[in-house]
Amino acid sequence: xxxxxxxxxxxxxxxxxxxxxxxxxxxxxxxxxxxxxxxxxxxxxxxxxxxxxxxxxxxxxxxxxxxxxxxxxxxxxxxxxxxxxxxxxxxxxxxxxxxxxxxxxxxxxxxxxxxxxxxxxxxxxxxxxxxxxxxxxxxxxxxxxxxxxxxxxxxx
Numbered sequence: 364x365x366x367x368x369x370x371x372x373x374x375x376x377x378x379x380x381x382x383x384x385x386x387x388x389x390x391x392x393x394x395x396x397x398x399x400x401x402x403x404x405x406x407x408x409x410x411x412x413x414x415x416x417x418x419x420x421x422x423x424x425x426x427x428x429x430x431x432x433x434x435x436x437x438x439x440x441x442x443x444x445x446x447x448x449x450x451x452x453x454x455x456x457x458x459x460x461x462x463x464x465x466x467x468x469x470x471x472x473x474x475x476x477x478x479x480x481x482x483x484x485x486x487x488x489x490x491x492x493x494x495x496x497x498x499x500x501x502x503x504x505x506x507x508x509x510x511x512x513x514x515x516x517x518x519x
Contacts, residue, residue: 403457405504409497412453419448421491431483435474455508467515474519481517 409415423445426432436444453460464470485506492502 403459405501405508406453406456406458408501409452409456411458412449414495415449415452415456415458418491418495418497419445419452421495422448422488425487425491425494426484429483429487432480432487435476435480452505456505467512468519471516471519476517476519478517481513 406415409418423441426436447462447464450460450462451464452458454462489502492505497505
């Protein structure tokens with residue numbers, strides 16, 4: 364797997380990972396390409412809402428089991444994080460959802476995440492994709508959607 368793809372996946376999870384009930388969400392960040400322009404083919408190929416929830420649940424297990432990453436989620440409202448990740452995946456893949464979370468910069472501000480942190484997170488995502496039986500071509504599409512967020516997460 365290319366390091367760039369791993370980095371893209373990490374960014375996605377890191378964005379939603381910093382959610383907590385104490386903060387009010389900022390206006391959502393626009394996905395890489397408007398869902399309407401892409402259609403919902405990726406959303407449907409992933410299994411629609413049920414498929415996205417399966418992928419997110421697998422990702423949360425991987426994050427929880429990764430001692431290098433789970434410390435960033437120590438004070439995170441995990442049900443809220445799950446909700447935000449589902450929204451984010453759904454919206455980004457052309458589904459009927461709207462992401463209501465904070466911007467990536469706001470969500471990761473003060474964490475000083477490194478490229479290594481991001482890459483570990485992406486690796487967790489890729490393991491989750493594999494465990495959820497997401498075909499490699501769909502994994503690549505997901506990583507391409509979220510990859511541009513790296514600069515909004517690392518170093519914040």
